[in-house]
Amino acid sequence: MNIGRFLSSSVTVAEMEARKIRHDTTELWIRIVQPALWLIIFGVTFNSIKAMPTGSFSYIQFITPGILAQSVLFIAIFYGITVVWERDVGIITKLLSTPSPRASIVLGKSLSASLRGLFQAVMIFALALALGVKIRLDPLDILGVFVVVILFAMCFSSLSMLLASFMKTRDRMMGIGQALTMPLFFASNAIYPISVMPVWLQYVSKVNPLSYVVDAMRSMLLSGSYENLPIDIFALLIATVTFVTLASITIKRLLE
Amino acid sequence: MEKRSQDVDNNNFEKAIEAAHLTKIYHSNIRAVDDVSFAVQPGEIFGLLGPNGAGKTTIIKMIVTLSSATSGILRVFGIDSSKSPETVRSMLGYVPQSISVDTDLTGYENLLIFSKLSYVNKKERNARIKDALEYMGLTDRAKDLVKHYSGGMMRRLEIAQALVNRPRILLLDEPSIGLDPASKMHVWESIKQLKQKFGTTILITTHDMGEADELCDRIAIMSDGKLAVLGSPAELKKSVGGDVITVNLTLAYPSITFPKEIGTIMHSNEKSAQILTENGEAAIPLVSNFFRDQKITIESISINRPNLDDVFMKYAKRRLHDEISSHATTARRDFVRHIR
Numbered sequence: 001m002n003i004g005r006f007l008s009s010s011v012t013v014a015e016m017e018a019r020k021i022r023h024d025t026t027e028l029w030i031r032i033v034q035p036a037l038w039l040i041i042f043g044v045t046f047n048s049i050k051a052m053p054t055g056s057f058s059y060i061q062f063i064t065p066g067i068l069a070q071s072v073l074f075i076a077i078f079y080g081i082t083v084v085w086e087r088d089v090g091i092i093t094k095l096l097s098t099p100s101p102r103a104s105i106v107l108g109k110s111l112s113a114s115l116r117g118l119f120q121a122v123m124i125f126a127l128a129l130a131l132g133v134k135i136r137l138d139p140l141d142i143l144g145v146f147v148v149v150i151l152f153a154m155c156f157s158s159l160s161m162l163l164a165s166f167m168k169t170r171d172r173m174m175g176i177g178q179a180l181t182m183p184l185f186f187a188s189n190a191i192y193p194i195s196v197m198p199v200w201l202q203y204v205s206k207v208n209p210l211s212y213v214v215d216a217m218r219s220m221l222l223s224g225s226y227e228n229l230p231i232d233i234f235a236l237l238i239a240t241v242t243f244v245t246l247a248s249i250t251i252k253r254l255l256e
Numbered sequence: 257m258e259k260r261s262q263d264v265d266n267n268n269f270e271k272a273i274e275a276a277h278l279t280k281i282y283h284s285n286i287r288a289v290d291d292v293s294f295a296v297q298p299g300e301i302f303g304l305l306g307p308n309g310a311g312k313t314t315i316i317k318m319i320v321t322l323s324s325a326t327s328g329i330l331r332v333f334g335i336d337s338s339k340s341p342e343t344v345r346s347m348l349g350y351v352p353q354s355i356s357v358d359t360d361l362t363g364y365e366n367l368l369i370f371s372k373l374s375y376v377n378k379k380e381r382n383a384r385i386k387d388a389l390e391y392m393g394l395t396d397r398a399k400d401l402v403k404h405y406s407g408g409m410m411r412r413l414e415i416a417q418a419l420v421n422r423p424r425i426l427l428l429d430e431p432s433i434g435l436d437p438a439s440k441m442h443v444w445e446s447i448k449q450l451k452q453k454f455g456t457t458i459l460i461t462t463h464d465m466g467e468a469d470e471l472c473d474r475i476a477i478m479s480d481g482k483l484a485v486l487g488s489p490a491e492l493k494k495s496v497g498g499d500v501i502t503v504n505l506t507l508a509y510p511s512i513t514f515p516k517e518i519g520t521i522m523h524s525n526e527k528s529a530q531i532l533t534e535n536g537e538a539a540i541p542l543v544s545n546f547f548r549d550q551k552i553t554i555e556s557i558s559i560n561r562p563n564l565d566d567v568f569m570k571y572a573k574r575r576l577h578d579e580i581s582s583h584a585t586t587a588r589r590d591f592v593r594h595i596r
Contacts, residue, residue, distance in 0.1 A: 013373075015372075016369045094356040098374050100374075252322065256323065
């Protein structure tokens with residue numbers, strides 16, 4: 001396989017998405033509403049009643065990386081619906097009949113999810129600053145958060161494409177997405193610390209990938225202590241490579 | 257080095273597409289394509305004809321490596337499609353049955369993105385895109401989103417993609433379906449142009465006999481997943497033989513049993529019948545006598561040389577009396593509906 005061609009195809013598929021977003025940005029702005037509500041209503045309220053043992057950080061500081069991770073998760077986990085829709089209008093057929101390797105198409109699609117995730121990250125940063133949330137604004141930390149957002153979106157959007165190859169319809173993918181996001185979200189450290197969970201949920205939280213993503217973001221945005229960061233990113237990288245590979249093998253099933 | 261010398265050896269008799277005993281079985285029992293063998297010569301326009309559900313699209317999908325054959329061999333310019341799918345796809349351009357351009361991009365962007373994915377040389381890319389837009393009459397609308405295009409313009413954009421990417425083989429699945437006569441002519445002209453200018457080999461599926469007659473050098477007619485007949489339009493017309501007598505009746509009659517000595521019924525419904533005879537002139541009195549004896553009034557009677565419609569009727573006729581085969585057809589239709 002020619003690596004140069006492989007990467008250029010992936011970038012082209014992401015470029016295709018970027019161009020579409022440029023023609024119609026509505027979706028991006030609408031997607032900001034939900035995390036904004038979490039931060040402004042949930043975050044501000046719980047911040048003032050000080051009900052959560054969030055250590056040396058205020059609750060709204062604590063929740064900001066969690067909401068960022070959650071909103072990227074939502075984009076990525078429902079990405080399969082977009083792919084099913086593109087199958088229905090013939091775009092997937094067209095993409096898969098080009099000489100580009102299938103893995104490069106899947107990789108490009110997962111990069112497209114990352115693009116949306118990045119925009120989300122920028123908007124949440126802006127929102128947090130507007131609300132006066134104190135986050136570390138070291139350029140390297142911000143860059144690190146972007147890297148985690150990209151990997152995280154790639155990981156879960158390729159998982160979503162993998163599932164879509166078997167589920168095949170939008171309705172089923174909607175159901176799957178909902179069945180996955182809520183447990184992932186609530187059984188993680190996104191909106192409360194693991195220490196307040198019942199013991200059984202603490203175990204679930206330890207195998208929940210979202211916890212690791214939130215942990216990585218928190219270490220960069222709040223604490224500045226990076227000892228877990230290499231493991232977090234390595235785990236994410238392994239999962240991403242696995243899901244992209246599996247989805248590349250199964251994506252043809254969407255057309256059957 | 258070894259591979260190259262082998263390629264040169266094959267060149268003399270290399271076929272653009274070669275299918276041998278190609279079979280595709282869906283859901284463990286539906287034979288969408290059943291032991292089909294054919295070869296497409298380089299530079300020809302090859303038509304794959306047949307009624308809905310005959311297996312034409314399935315064959316195209318196998319060639320584009322979107323679907324894999326259950327058994328049999330498929331080679332594109334000598335390369336086994338199951339072994340080197342990416343190499344095979346690099347020689348192909350595919351225009352699916354339903355519109356497949358991205359409606360959320362502009363016409364220009366559609367050409368740009370897919371030329372990149374087909375690895376068109378960067379230096380030639382922009383000039384080719386400009387030429388293709390111009391040739392297909394889309395220059396004025398190149399910067400508009402495709403969702404604002406008409407159906408004919410979308411089809412032209414798909415042909416423009418083929419002009420930009422210049423595949424060695426172009427696969428067109430029902431290219432003129434749903435087009436007005438003017439757009440259809442335009443599409444036909446550009447297909448011929450591709451063949452003449454670039455020597456592109458073209459495989460086209462259609463059930464428009466006029467289109468097949470206009471474009472194709474050779475035609476294969478499929479029926480129930482099998483290849484019924486293969487030849488040039490002229491050969492096929494000749495193979496039907498004799499003359500076709502068309503009888504139109506003034507009133508509808510539910511069933512007419514026709515004596516064999518006059519000819520064979522190719523197609524009939526309650527108000528008309530097409531009869532294939534060896535000698536049309538001699539058969540007309542027999543036909544008219546027969547209807548008079550049955551007390552059925554004839555509205556008109558005409559005699560024609562067979563055209564491709566007649567060829568199609570003869571070879572692709574559904575064998576409705578054959579229980580097993582009609583059952584299989586229903587099953588296949590249900591399946592087609594299911595996947596849609």
